[in-house]
Amino acid sequence: MLMQMSSMSAFYGKTQILRDFSFALDEGQCVCVLGRNGVGKTTLMRSIMGxxxxxxxxxxxxxxxxxxxxxxxxxxxxxxxxxxxRQIFGKLSVRENILLGSFARADGQVEVPEMCTSLFPYLAENLERRAGLLSGGQQQQLAIARALAVKPKVLLLDEPTDGIQPNIVAEIGETLRMLNKELGMTLILAEQHIKVARKLSDRFLMIDNGRVVAEGDIDELTDELVDEHMTV
Amino acid sequence: MDYSWAPLMGSLVLGLSIASIWLVAALGLTIIYGTAGVINMAHGEFIMLGAYAAYCAQAYLGTPFLLCLPISFVVVALIGLFFERVLIRYLYHRPLDTLLATWGVSLMLTQGVRMIFGSSPKYVQVPEFLSGNVSLGIMNMSSLRILIVLMTVVLIVGIWYLFYRTYFGIKIRAVTQNREMAASFGVNSERIYMCTFALGAGLAGVAGCLFSALAIVLPTMGSNYVVESFLVVVTGGGPLVGSIAASAMMGEFKSFFSYFFNSTFAQFLLFVLIVIVLRFRPNGLFANTAVRR
Known part of the structure; x- marks a missing residue:
């Protein structure tokens, strides 16, 4: 077991967003967090980060x-x-954004990891560029590169394909698949695109109104479930 | 050079000197305000403490003047660190209240110094080579003012290096832009604010040490510098480059207006000019659009 959350409640001010939230995650898994807007997907990510x-x-x-x-x-x-x-640091350079990620590394080594440059050649060629000048898709790549620089055991991805043009969505999906299936990295993925979710994930977690309403292997994610909890 | 132009050129050089004095006074304030958003009303008193630190080092330990500069830095940085730990750190999410709290600190410091050292002025000796004048061709300038210009340049280069060429600088700029995301990547924002506040206080200390040689040392001397420091920061808008531009502009205009009118009227014109600038750029010349708490 890599991560276990038990009877978690999360608040903004006096407003409770997550209610008695529990789930467990094994190493190497990709869990997809599903649900409509405003049910607590982002809050789940933020409460993991504190x-x-x-x-x-x-x-x-x-x-x-x-x-x-x-x-x-x-x-x-x-x-x-x-x-x-994405929330990259727009006034910092691409290199500085990635270096910042490596500040959180357990071994204290500050560097632009080779994995980031080989995964994202565009970033590798524009290390001195101001991150704020990158396009949306490039900024998303940078956000992923920054998180990879942590040398993480788990990646938390909050709607990584949101607001990104379709051909880049496929590219990012492919990157995530590679990280998960080939490098064995554990992923927690909040996603609106059901297709992307089905393709990437091993398990799913359906949230409604701050609670887990269904979970299981991704094959068990029926269209009825999707209709009930995700159709607006 | 045409004779009639020489005084005007001279006034521009003098403007540079004024600018450097205001800038060196405002550096600490710029860093504290620009990074942590704290409005430090005690900044003038930190300058005053720097001057007294230099006086003490010289009077009791016989330290040569140039060595007083780092001593003032360290002493005032430690005092700043103390106030950050016991007071300021509880107020980071209430920037306006920092104004009142630090004003209280400034009153305490002024009275405290008056109790210890009395109200009579103190003097700091400068070495022989700093007490004379240097001929710049068109005019003479005191070597102390030239030292202040040089010191300002050195400090700016130092700060620039720290902010833009070190890992610590990446952390400072990241925290300024987005504290939550910086924390999400292992940056301890509390520590960054603490170090920044101490650094800003230390820079005020250096300014105080320089000013101790320029004028007499008094418990109330801080108020002479705090207004100009705030004007520099507000007109500049927060970032270092803003303060550099604002102080250069203000210093030159002050000197330029003084050339044509008297000094008081020049001050009046300068303030009018600043009001006009702020009318059109309310957030300052180089407004920082960073996400603040």
Whole structure:
């Protein structure tokens, strides 16, 4: 077991977003988090990172309780976060963005890992460019590269294909498949595109109103389930 | 050179000197405000403490003036660190309240220094080679003012290097832009703010040490510099380059207006000019559009 979340509740101010949320994740798995907008997918990611106002319940990660740790120490446990809307540092260069990712590395080595440059040749050729000048798809690549620089045990991907043109969506999907299937990296993927989710994931987690309403192997994700919890 | 142009050129050089004094006074404030968003009203008193640190080092330990510069830096940085730990760190999410809290700190510091050292002015001796004048061809300038210009350049290069060429600088800029994301990649923003505040205080200390030689050392001397420091930061908009541009502009205009009118009227014109600039660029010349808490 790589990560286990048990009876987690998360709040913004006094508003409760996640209610009694539990799930477990094995190493090497790709779990897809599904649900409509506003049911708590992003909050789930943020509460793993410790970015919500308040949480109760436990998160165990790689044999360590991280539920009480401050955000910067959680990332150092080996969690690579790719937030919604990418949130790269627009005023920093591509190189600086990736180096920043490696600040969270457990071994303390600061570098642009070879994996980032071989996965994303465009970034490798534009290391000195201001990240804010990149296109949306390139920024998403940078967000992934930055998270990979952490040398993470798990990648949290919050709608990585949101607002990105279709041909890049396929490219990013392929990158994620490669990371998961060939390099054995564990992924938690919040996704709206059911097709992408079906193609990539081993398991799914259906959320509605801050609770897990269904989970299982991805084959068990029936169209009825999708209709019930994802159709608006 | 045509004789009639020489005084005007001279006033431009003088403007550079004024600019460097205002800039060196504003450097610490720029860094603290630009990074942590703290409005540090005690900045003038940090300058004053730097001057007293230089005075003490010289009067009690016989330290030569140039060695007082690093001493002032360290002493005031430690004092800044102390106030950051016991007070400022609880106020990062309430930037406006930092204004009141640091104002209180400034009153405490002024009174505290007055209790310890009394209200009588203190003097800091400068070595022989700094007390004279240097001929610049068209005009004479005191070597101390030239030292201040040089020191300002050295400090700016140092800060630029720290901010843009070190890992610590990447962390500072990342925290300034997006604190949550910086934390998500292992940057301890509390520590960054702490170091930045101490650094800013230390820079005020260096400024105070320089000013101690320029004028007399008094418990209330901070208020002479704090207004110009804030004007530089506000007009510049927060980033270092903004403060450099703002102080250069203000110094030159002050000197330029003083050439045609008297100094008081020049000050008036300068303030009017700043109001006009802020009317059209309310966030300053180089507004920082960073995400703040």
């Amino acid at each position: 970015l919500t106002d308040r949480t109760t319940g436990q998160i165990e990660f790689a044999g360590r309780q991280i539920g009480e740790l401050p955000t910067h120490e959680r990332s150092r446990c080996g969690i690579g976060y790719i937030p919604q809307g």
